[in-house]
Every structure is written in structure tokens, then in C-alpha cells.
Amino acid sequence: MSTFVWLIRREFWENRGFWLVPSLIAALLLLGALFGRIDLAGIVPPSQTREVGGLVLFAFGVIFFLVMSLYSTWYLVDCLYADRKDRSVLFWKSLPISDTATVLSKLATALIVLPLVYFLAADITTLLIAFVISVRARAAIGGALWQADVWLQLQVMWIYLIVTVGIWYLPLAAWLMLISAWAKRAVTLWAILPPVAAYWAEHALFGTNFVGRQFMERLFGFMPHAFHPHAGPLRLQGATVGTASATDRFLGSGSVWTLLDPIGFFTSPATWAGLAIGALLIVATIGIRSRNSEI
Amino acid sequence: MPAIIEAEGLTKKFGAHVALDHVNFRIESGRIVGLIGPNGAGKTTAMRAILGLSTYEGSLRVIGREPFRERARLMQDASFIADVAVLPQWLRVDQAVDLVDGVHPRFRRERALAFLSKSRIPLKNRMRELSKGMKTQVHLALTMAIDAKLLVLDEPTLGLDLLARRSFYASLVDDYMDETRTILVTTHQVEEVENLLSDVIFIDRGRIVLDSSVERLGDTFAAVAVNANQLEAARGERPFYEHRTLGKTVLYYERADLARLASFGEIQTPSVSDLFVAKLSRGAA
Numbered sequence: 001m002s003t004f005v006w007l008i009r010r011e012f013w014e015n016r017g018f019w020l021v022p023s024l025i026a027a028l029l030l031l032g033a034l035f036g037r038i039d040l041a042g043i044v045p046p047s048q049t050r051e052v053g054g055l056v057l058f059a060f061g062v063i064f065f066l067v068m069s070l071y072s073t074w075y076l077v078d079c080l081y082a083d084r085k086d087r088s089v090l091f092w093k094s095l096p097i098s099d100t101a102t103v104l105s106k107l108a109t110a111l112i113v114l115p116l117v118y119f120l121a122a123d124i125t126t127l128l129i130a131f132v133i134s135v136r137a138r139a140a141i142g143g144a145l146w147q148a149d150v151w152l153q154l155q156v157m158w159i160y161l162i163v164t165v166g167i168w169y170l171p172l173a174a175w176l177m178l179i180s181a182w183a184k185r186a187v188t189l190w191a192i193l194p195p196v197a198a199y200w201a202e203h204a205l206f207g208t209n210f211v212g213r214q215f216m217e218r219l220f221g222f223m224p225h226a227f228h229p230h231a232g233p234l235r236l237q238g239a240t241v242g243t244a245s246a247t248d249r250f251l252g253s254g255s256v257w258t259l260l261d262p263i264g265f266f267t268s269p270a271t272w273a274g275l276a277i278g279a280l281l282i283v284a285t286i287g288i289r290s291r292n293s294e295i
Numbered sequence: 296m297p298a299i300i301e302a303e304g305l306t307k308k309f310g311a312h313v314a315l316d317h318v319n320f321r322i323e324s325g326r327i328v329g330l331i332g333p334n335g336a337g338k339t340t341a342m343r344a345i346l347g348l349s350t351y352e353g354s355l356r357v358i359g360r361e362p363f364r365e366r367a368r369l370m371q372d373a374s375f376i377a378d379v380a381v382l383p384q385w386l387r388v389d390q391a392v393d394l395v396d397g398v399h400p401r402f403r404r405e406r407a408l409a410f411l412s413k414s415r416i417p418l419k420n421r422m423r424e425l426s427k428g429m430k431t432q433v434h435l436a437l438t439m440a441i442d443a444k445l446l447v448l449d450e451p452t453l454g455l456d457l458l459a460r461r462s463f464y465a466s467l468v469d470d471y472m473d474e475t476r477t478i479l480v481t482t483h484q485v486e487e488v489e490n491l492l493s494d495v496i497f498i499d500r501g502r503i504v505l506d507s508s509v510e511r512l513g514d515t516f517a518a519v520a521v522n523a524n525q526l527e528a529a530r531g532e533r534p535f536y537e538h539r540t541l542g543k544t545v546l547y548y549e550r551a552d553l554a555r556l557a558s559f560g561e562i563q564t565p566s567v568s569d570l571f572v573a574k575l576s577r578g579a580a
Contacts, residue, residue, distance in 0.1 A: 003397075003398045006394060006397040006398050009394075010394060013385065013386065013387075013390055014383065014385050014386075083383065086381065086383060086384055087381045088381055088382060088383040088384075090348070090377045091381065091382055091383065091434070093346075093347075093348060093366065093370075094346075094370060094374060094375050094376070094377075094438070095370055095395065095398050095399060096367050096368065096370040096371040096398060096399060096400070097367055097370075097398055098366070098367035099366075099367075101367070290363070290366070291349065291350065293343070293348055293349070
């Protein structure tokens with residue numbers, strides 16, 4: 001096994017939450033499916049069970065994805081700080097592992113490995129729940145959860161999200177790692193303070209808001225960049241998430257392909273500017289890490 | 296002999312504080328070198344530079360490599376235990392063995408496991424569940440199982456009881472050391488290591504004050520226990536340190552005329568720890 005695989009394995013040993021958190025969500029959802037009220041026949045007209053079924057599957061995915069985003073953020077803030085704080089950093093540095101490999105393994109863990117774990121957990125959970133509900137509700141709604149095309153679309157959606165989220169949020173992830181490598185204490189505070197201070201200083205000195213807009217764009221601009229505007233349930237503004245018409249567009253009439261905008265995403269200057277800034281911050285993080293020892 | 300470590304003008308500053316001040320030394324293969332100095336002398340700073348853990352000024356080659364730039368590759372041939380390094384609390388003993396085995400090309404798994412079973416450490420325990428001494432034993436087991444050309448030990452036996460310390464140093468000499476290896480060790484317990492050292496480097500305030508093989512110490516240094524009636528005459532030979540014992544005063548000389556010293560009493564070669572006290576006691580003599 002290569003060093004990089006060992007480094008990823010090490011992250012699983014250190015952070016048992018990698019498995020525990022998705023397992024916990026899965027267990028809660030399964031409990032809901034086993035004992036919750038699933039008699040939707042009275043609420044949803046039979047003509048729409050198919051749409052609602054698709055939406056339920058989609059909602060499970062969303063839950064997993066949101067928790068994963070929060071967990072990854074926490075992980076990035078902590079990942080290079082933890083072993084300086086517990087003074088094991090010198091043990092790691094006594095091994096023939098470069099600081100570049102260390103930093104990249106943690107970045108890959110947050111942006112690739114964790115999303116894949118949650119993807120897997122979401123798929124297994126949805127399969128189990130679809131099975132449980134099918135057995136409990138029989139024809140009423142059960143059939144609505146077994147839609148091969150919806151399943152396929154969800155898989156495509158996950159893969160697309162993992163790739164685009166990883167690229168779009170790289171500069172933020174790299175920033176968190178930089179702070180995690182550098183700060184001697186109060187990592188979270190240091191992660192938030194400089195951007196806020198820059199925003200405030202710019203506002204006070206020049207009366208402009210360039211920095212603030214860049215940050216807002218990066219934080220909330222993902223959806224409009226990676227998806228077609230006005231095209232369905234994921235539109236942020238106007239709160240169309242989950243309305244019947246949006247579901248229609250996503251799962252009914254259209255398909256996931258009408259929603260995704262890979263060409264727009266990969267031709268946007270913001271995507272590439274983010275990648276470039278992210279790469280610079282990663283190089284800086286490796287530089288700091290190589291000068292690090294215990295706190 | 297090829298040099299394992301070669302430092303020329305090695306300097307490290309922290310702001311205005313000069314921790315290492317144009318230090319030159321050369322450590323050859325097959326030696327056991329004690330880097331000895333009081334707290335804050337620059338020992339740890341020197342160790343960190345040698346191990347590629349910090350930047351430095353001047354020239355430094357360790358096993359033919361530039362430590363800071365090539366730390367990862369250097370660590371295939373060098374291993375170390377720093378006094379402050381601890382194993383991660385969440386790591387299980389067997390995981391630690393698997394991990395080092397996985398990433399280190401020169402790790403001897405059987406040797407680590409033999410060492411661990413000898414000290415009766417449960418393999419399934421996490422580090423946080425082990426006593427301080429056991430953690431040190433695990434760290435030593437992992438480090439000693441690496442076929443390194445250079446082993447750097449910074450206060451390696453911290454937290455071990457006397458028996459464990461003795462047996463560690465015994466196995467260091469009997470099982471580990473051979474002519475292909477070089478060991479650089481710092482410790483405050485100079486008495487414990489002085490019998491196994493082949494060379495000593497004394498460091499004080501960022502400068503080297505003594506760099507000698509232990510055999511040659513006798514050519515350079517002499518200690519004479521002098522009676523009170525000859526004290527003034529003995530002081531005339533310019534001792535650099537004196538130390539009062541029961542009824543006599545022990546005077547320490549560097550490059551003195553041994554024939555003339557012999558008239559004051561029996562000439563002895565001072566031990567490394569006596570010499571340490573003599574050389575580094577400030578304002579004495």
C-alpha cells in the first residue's frame with residue numbers, strides 16, 4: 001500500500017466520526033421508516049405518488065450531503081491543528097512522509113473521501129428505507145420509491161456535486177487548512193476573523209464592498225454556477241426547493257441533465273480563479289506545516 | 296570515515312535571540328555522540344535543524360542531504376525520538392506498528408513486536424490507555440525497529456523508571472548499535488549515558504565549548520585533588536575550575552603540563568559529568 005493510502009487510513013483511525021456520523025443518520029432515518037407514519041395515501045393524490053416518492057429519495061440525499069458539508073468543515077479546521085496540540089506532530093515528522101503528502105491527504109479526505117463515504121451511506125440507507133417502506137405500505141407508496149431512472153439521476157447528481165463542490169469550495173477548504181496549520185489557539189476564530197476584518201476595513205476605508213462580495217459569492221454562489229438558473233428544486237432564491245412544480249421539472253418532465261450545468265461551471269472564470277487561489281493557499285499551508293512543531 | 300552530520304556556520308536566530316551561533320561540527324559514522332548542555336543552550340535547536348524540523352542558516356548536511364528541504368527522504372535513513380514527541384492518543388499499539396510498517400521501508404516489524412512483547416504492552420490498547428512509561432516503551436520499540444543510519448534521541452528515557460532506563464541503554468548498545476549506525480543523544484542524566492558515549496559535544500549559549508572523543512579527553516583534561524597546603528601552588532598552573540570536597544580541593548586543568556601537576560597529587564581523567572559541571576558552571580574557578 002502506498003504512503004498516501006496509509007495516510008487516508010490514518011484519518012479513519014483518528015476520526016471515528018467518519019463512520020459513526022453517517023451511521024447515526026442512517027439509523028435515525030431507518031427508525032423513522034420502520035416506526036414513523038408512512039400512510040401518505042390520504043395526503044398525496046395517487047397521481048402524484050411517483051413524484052413524491054422521488055422527492056423522498058432526493059431529500060435523503062440532501063440530509064446526508066448537508067451533514068457531510070458541516071462535518072468536513074469541522075474536520076478541515078481541526079485537521080492540522082490536532083496533532084500540534086497533542087504534540088504528536090513530531091512523531092509524524094519522524095516518519096518518511098513529506099509535509100506535502102500530509103497536507104494533500106487531509107485535503108483529499110475532506111473533499112473526496114468524506115463525500116464518497118456519505119454517498120455510499122446515503123445509497124445504502126435509501127435502499128434499505130425503500131425496502132422497508134415498500135413492505136410496510138405495499139402498493140400505496142412503496143412502488144413510488146423503486147424508480148430506476150430516479151436512482152440513476154441521484155447517482156449522477158452525487159458524483160456531479162462531489163466534483164463541483166470540491167472544486168468550488170477548494171479556496172475555502174484551503175483557507176481553513178492554512179489556519180489549522182498556523183493558529184496556536186482559537187482556530188475557528190482565526191478562520192472567521194480575517195475575512196470579517198478585511199470586509200470591515202475595506203468598508204471603513206474605501207466605502208466599498210469588494211471583499212465582502214467575493215466571500216458571499218464563494219459561499220453562496222455555488223448553486224447558480226453549477227446548475228442552470230431557474231431550473232428546478234435547487235434554486236436558492238424564491239425558496240422553490242421541494243415545491244410540486246420544481247419536483248416536476250427535476251423528476252417528472254425533465255431529468256437531472258437539464259439541471260446540471262457543467263459547461264457553465266467549467267467555463268466560469270470564478271471556478272478557475274477559485275482553483276488558483278486554492279492552490280496558492282495549499283502551497284502556503286505546506287510551507288507552514290513544514291516549519292511546524294508542537295504548540 | 297564518512298561524515299554522517301556535517302555542520303558549518305550553522306546558525307539559528309529567533310528574532311533577536313541567537314540560539315545557534317555559527318556552530319561547526321562533524322559527526323562520523325559508527326559513533327555514539329552525546330550533545331550535552333544546560334537548558335536553553337541550543338541542544339534542541341541543533342537537533343531540530345539536524346532532523347529537518349526547522350529552517351537554519353549556514354551549511355548542514357545529514358547523511359548527504361539538506362535536512363529541511365529533504366526531511367521525508369532523510370527520515371528513511373534517520374529516526375528520532377524527541378523528548379516532547381508523543382504518540383497520538385487515539386492510535387492503537389497494533390495500528391502504530393502497521394502504520395510505521397506501511398510507510399517506512401526500513402522498519403523491522405518482528406523486532407518491534409519482540410520488543411513490545413518483552414515489555415508486556417497490550418497491542419489492542421490505545422495510547423491514551425497506557426501509562427507514561429508504557430507509551431515511551433512503545434515509541435522506543437517503533438524507533439529501535441528502524442534500521443536507521445542515524446538515530447537521534449532527545450531525552451529518550453523521560454518517564455521511565457531506573458530499571459527500564461538501564462535496560463534501554465543496555466539494549467541500545469548490545470542489540471542496536473553497530474558500526475553502520477550513528478547515535479546522537481541528549482539527556483540531562485549525563486551519568487547514565489557517559490559510559491556508552493564515544494564522543495561528546497558540549498554546547499552552551501549557542502556555541503560549542505567542547506568537541507572531543509571520550510578517549511582523547513584524558514589527553515586534554517586533568518583533574519587533581521590537592522591538599523590545602525599546596526592549593527596556592529596548584530592554582531598557579533591555571534585551573535579552569537575548582538571544586539571543594541572533604542579536606543581536599545579538586546582542580547581541573549585543560550592542556551596543562553602533566554609532569555608539574557603530578558607533584559600536587561594523583562592525576563585523574565575527569566568523567567564526562569564532572570567535566571560538564573566544570574566547563575559549564577558559570578562564574579566558577
